[in-house]
Amino acid sequence: MKAGPDIALIASLLGDPARANMLTALMGGQALTAGELAAQAGVTAQTASTHLAKLEAGGLLTVRRQGRHRYFALSGSDVAQVLEGLMGLAIRAGHQRTRTGPKEPALRQARVCYDHLAGDLGVAMLDGLVRRGLIAEQGENLSLTPAGQDFTMEFGIDPGILATSSRRPLCKSCLDWSARRSHLAGALGAALLDRIYALGWARRLPDSRIVSFSPGGLKHFQRVFAT
Amino acid sequence: MKAGPDIALIASLLGDPARANMLTALMGGQALTAGELAAQAGVTAQTASTHLAKLEAGGLLTVRRQGRHRYFALSGSDVAQVLEGLMGLAIRAGHQRTRTGPKEPALRQARVCYDHLAGDLGVAMLDGLVRRGLIAEQGENLSLTPAGQDFTMEFGIDPGILATSSRRPLCKSCLDWSARRSHLAGALGAALLDRIYALGWARRLPDSRIVSFSPGGLKHFQRVFAT
DNA sequence: TTCATAATTCGACGATAACCGAAGCATGGG
DNA sequence: CCCATGCTTCGGTTATCGTCGAATTATGAA
Known part of the structure; x- marks a missing residue:
């Protein structure tokens, strides 16, 4: 019906809580291993692996092998910018995360x-x-x-x-x-x-x-x- | 686990093809009726109604009643900006929409x-x-x-x-x-x-x-x- | 070589949600 | 008052996808 880039395809990547947690963790700018990201997202290593594969296929993440670790990082500042924009929309809608820790x-x-x-x-x-x-x-x-x-x-x-x-x-x-x-x-x-x-x-x-x-x-x- | 605005909640709103089509149509800046948006998204009026309700609840759309029509529009330029950013990420990943019309x-x-x-x-x-x-x-x-x-x-x-x-x-x-x-x-x-x-x-x-x-x-x- | 850790692949389960048919409300016109 | 139109709500079906257990591969250390 319409021409143009497919928003839904990559937006759906950001729409999963586990993946969103991983990306938010990577907003720190430093690369993290698959295991660290699994812990951040609160899922097991298996599910984290599939998530990370999808994020990489979607061009949002870059990977670097180092020994038996795989370090993931945001593929660019443009990704971080979109994430920031989404955060802005989220707070405007009053949709904060429920859990608010001591930090x-x-x-x-x-x-x-x-x-x-x-x-x-x-x-x-x-x-x-x-x-x-x-x-x-x-x-x-x-x-x-x-x-x-x-x-x-x-x-x-x-x-x-x-x-x-x-x-x-x-x-x-x-x-x-x-x-x-x-x-x-x-x-x-x-x-x-x-x-x-x-x-x-x-x-x-x-x-x-x-x-x-x-x-x-x-x-x-x-x-x-x-x- | 983490504090901050909930990205996944509104990103999932953009992650559905039907809703993404509606939002892309509204990038034109002018308000459209529910029926027009249903046609743009390629779904029936019923499903479009539920989608639009979710988008409004998420703060992405504003509604204005006029007669027996309901006109929807993007709730602000910040929404349009995030959509543009997502388009940028999509083309960078090479994920264009398959169908490319004569227009x-x-x-x-x-x-x-x-x-x-x-x-x-x-x-x-x-x-x-x-x-x-x-x-x-x-x-x-x-x-x-x-x-x-x-x-x-x-x-x-x-x-x-x-x-x-x-x-x-x-x-x-x-x-x-x-x-x-x-x-x-x-x-x-x-x-x-x-x-x-x-x-x-x-x-x-x-x-x-x-x-x-x-x-x-x-x-x-x-x-x-x-x- | 042997063991431990990191990560991926496979298979199956379960839940969420998109979808449409049908019915139900409104609004506006004859 | 009755009908047409625009939109919403309800119920039920279907399918997609996230999730984890178990097994597999790969790398590094002893």
């Missing part, structure tokens, strides 16, 4: 969204960058100002990412499902989070998307971005 | 994407605007230049949309699934298409997303945007 507050404060910082601290960072005139905000579009370029140098970011030659956009706004405001994504967002790790301000909690700031690291973060 | 070439040339122009002419328009310096392109971010503001005035666009107060972004890039390049979305994209209709350069074909340019209208279009 929830920590997730709301600071978590990783594919490869950049999200949560309250994520939106605070973007707010600070805009307030200080380092990033220009024009509706939904973000761009790095000349002053912002100086700042990234001082902060220790590799200047190479400023080259517009790369396919990935430098600054990108990403709607935060917990704060319902935007935080900074794109190559710069990823580089800033990397630098925060390198400075020892924060670290990833294992098996979780939570970004845990040390007391001292949080102070530094506040000083740089919240003044 | 396919016309669809590739010019169609409406929710409320703005897409297809070859859509990307040509954005290309022209960028080449003439009316829109600044910075990676994935688009912004209207001062020269571009003058142009919109001359072209007959209501200056009211330039007010940044509105929630909707003015310029937005939207990945085109047929051309695999970006075209112009956002408030400006919608306003330009409205103006193209008003000038009589093109019109919507009934029961389709095709935008049909008149020979003279196409000439005007080429002159304005492709020089």
